[in-house]
Amino acid sequence: EAGSGSVTGGSLSLLAGDALETGSGVLGGNLLLESGKSDLSSGKIEILTPDNGGNSDGFSGDINVSTGTQYLGYSGSITVQTGMALDGSGDVTLESGYAHEGDTGSVEIRVGESYLGYPGELKLIGGKATIYPGGRTTVAGGQGGTAQPGGDLYLLGGDSPYGYTGGSIILETGYSEDESGMLVLKTANEGTNAVIPDVGDISISTGTGTTNGFGGDITIGVGPVKWTAGSLTVSSGDSIGYAGGPLSLQGGTSGTSNGGSVTIQSGAGATTGGSLFLFGGDATSGVLGGSILVESGVSSQTSGELTLRTSNGGSDADSASGDVTISTGASTMGDTGTLSVISGDSSDSAGGISIATGSSGTGVGGTISLSSGSSSSTAGGSINVQAGSSTSTNGGAVSIIGGAGEDDGGTMTLLGGSGTNGNGGSISIVSGTGASTNSGDLVMKTANAGSSGTSGDVSITSGVATTGDSGAVTISSGLGGSSGNSGDLTLSSGNAGSGTGGAISITVGSSSTSSGGSITLQAGDAVTNGGNIYLRPGLATNGGSTYFVNPSSGSNYGLISDETINFSVQSAVSIAAVGSIQLSSSSTMTMSATSGISMGDSYVYDFETGSGTIGTGINISGELTLHSMTGVVTSETTNLASSAAETIKIW
Numbered sequence: 001e002a003g004s005g006s007v008t009g010g011s012l013s014l015l016a017g018d019a020l021e022t023g024s025g026v027l028g029g030n031l032l033l034e035s036g037k038s039d040l041s042s043g044k045i046e047i048l049t050p051d052n053g054g055n056s057d058g059f060s061g062d063i064n065v066s067t068g069t070q071y072l073g074y075s076g077s078i079t080v081q082t083g084m085a086l087d088g089s090g091d092v093t094l095e096s097g098y099a100h101e102g103d104t105g106s107v108e109i110r111v112g113e114s115y116l117g118y119p120g121e122l123k124l125i126g127g128k129a130t131i132y133p134g135g136r137t138t139v140a141g142g143q144g145g146t147a148q149p150g151g152d153l154y155l156l157g158g159d160s161p162y163g164y165t166g167g168s169i170i171l172e173t174g175y176s177e178d179e180s181g182m183l184v185l186k187t188a189n190e191g192t193n194a195v196i197p198d199v200g201d202i203s204i205s206t207g208t209g210t211t212n213g214f215g216g217d218i219t220i221g222v223g224p225v226k227w228t229a230g231s232l233t234v235s236s237g238d239s240i241g242y243a244g245g246p247l248s249l250q251g252g253t254s255g256t257s258n259g260g261s262v263t264i265q266s267g268a269g270a271t272t273g274g275s276l277f278l279f280g281g282d283a284t285s286g287v288l289g290g291s292i293l294v295e296s297g298v299s300s301q302t303s304g305e306l307t308l309r310t311s312n313g314g315s316d317a318d319s320a321s322g323d324v325t326i327s328t329g330a331s332t333m334g335d336t337g338t339l340s341v342i343s344g345d346s347s348d349s350a351g352g353i354s355i356a357t358g359s360s361g362t363g364v365g366g367t368i369s370l371s372s373g374s375s376s377s378t379a380g381g382s383i384n385v386q387a388g389s390s391t392s393t394n395g396g397a398v399s400i401i402g403g404a405g406e407d408d409g410g411t412m413t414l415l416g417g418s419g420t421n422g423n424g425g426s427i428s429i430v431s432g433t434g435a436s437t438n439s440g441d442l443v444m445k446t447a448n449a450g451s452s453g454t455s456g457d458v459s460i461t462s463g464v465a466t467t468g469d470s471g472a473v474t475i476s477s478g479l480g481g482s483s484g485n486s487g488d489l490t491l492s493s494g495n496a497g498s499g500t501g502g503a504i505s506i507t508v509g510s511s512s513t514s515s516g517g518s519i520t521l522q523a524g525d526a527v528t529n530g531g532n533i534y535l536r537p538g539l540a541t542n543g544g545s546t547y548f549v550n551p552s553s554g555s556n557y558g559l560i561s562d563e564t565i566n567f568s569v570q571s572a573v574s575i576a577a578v579g580s581i582q583l584s585s586s587s588t589m590t591m592s593a594t595s596g597i598s599m600g601d602s603y604v605y606d607f608e609t610g611s612g613t614i615g616t617g618i619n620i621s622g623e624l625t626l627h628s629m630t631g632v633v634t635s636e637t638t639n640l641a642s643s644a645a646e647t648i649k650i651w
Helices: none
Strands: 546-549 556-560 609-613 630-634
Touching: none
Parallel strands: 609 630
Antiparallel strands: 546 556
């Protein structure tokens, strides 16, 4: 025990003896502090400084445990450990003292600095076990006081003040022959005192850069294995009574260059690549399921593009690129969702919408099918293809064009839908209305022929009926206005170069049991002058004629031309009228018949009359030229004897 002093108490030194000799293997004396032993417990060793005398400016004494300085070799180690025991070894506690009003002292475990060598490591290792789990290592911030936060926990890599890389922080679980340990990074559960207690945040971020360097990367990945690789799940929190937490993946912003990209990519596979799924959240008891919005970024000039496509096909002979399917979900009770493909509005030109299949090398080009949904109880869905309207110029055009082909061009087919129990669907092709001017034209024609072919046919026909009537075909111009004419209707075949002009055939249907159809040519009615009907043969050196064809034999039995009305092949021709029939000629009219001309029993009148004497004037004896149908004939013999005869020949 050292002595007391008025200012400073006496010191107490416990020193082991020095080794006077020098050289290898020479050691100074050891200093051993050992308590006494007993059958129950060994004695305690306490190294402490006494309390201060109560002066507010004072402090209790320090305790320094240090090995000596060694300038040429290694300094000594310090080992603090409890002894071995059968039931359980003792604890080791490093703790600063309690402070009533001021701050408590810090506990700092630091590895010494090295000038030319590597600094030593700092290890906190839980205890090793033979048959039980290894000991836990806990590093925790201190508990906070009333209404104060708990102490923070900092894991800091070492600084590098000389322009190299700062120290890394590695969190790695323990190795095992069966399964490596789990790494859990989480905040504590919510408390119970606050009105709406919050759970703490987790923030993982690289440091900021204020000069010309690059930002650090953050990589979250699953390690490679031989069999099935582990999953990577990033999920926001669930909520019992309010909205679930949002999940945001956002690329970094840039003040001078491009914003950062966001890439979500499934893994490659030897047989099948990994799938990528985007699901909106389910609504278990609400109205709407979660939406999925894929939207490109905004810009002061042009917004970003949005591309949805599959990758190119492989190099194998039977490889193909993947399908793209965009569809709304099915519904068992209500309506299914609408699918809309719309380009945005614009004060200048609105963007177009292009739906096109890819070109094909040796196979068939891809097909585009637009089909609306069917219905088991009401009308099927409609398909509307409508060009945009304009308030200042022309409305947009709608073009449906079959594809060009090295052989035949592609066919375009418009079919109305079938009706199982009712009528089939109609097809209406109507030009647009002109509010103050003309309505639009309707042109139906085939394209011009090539250098050595013929132009295509145009066929307008109604369908065949099994038991009922077939449909009528009506071609008519519209009604004229109160002061205008109705439109003309023209049926004409095209002109021919060196061949024959095209024929026009108007044929009505035949009937196996009833009457054949009629043909009616009717000019228009009017208050003043009714319309005319003109039958005009074609103009040529030998003018065309109008022929009448026998329906049984197909041969001509009569014709009307500009010079002849000839029905000579008929056994009889009848011209009858309820009123009068007038035949007139500005020159000579000749009536001839091989067997004679019969007037029947009809009264004949208004004949031309004349008179003459036989054998006088230009007449020779016994003859008379009269040139009339009726008249008076005077004999040249004034007295004809009884029983005498006179022969008279009249011209």
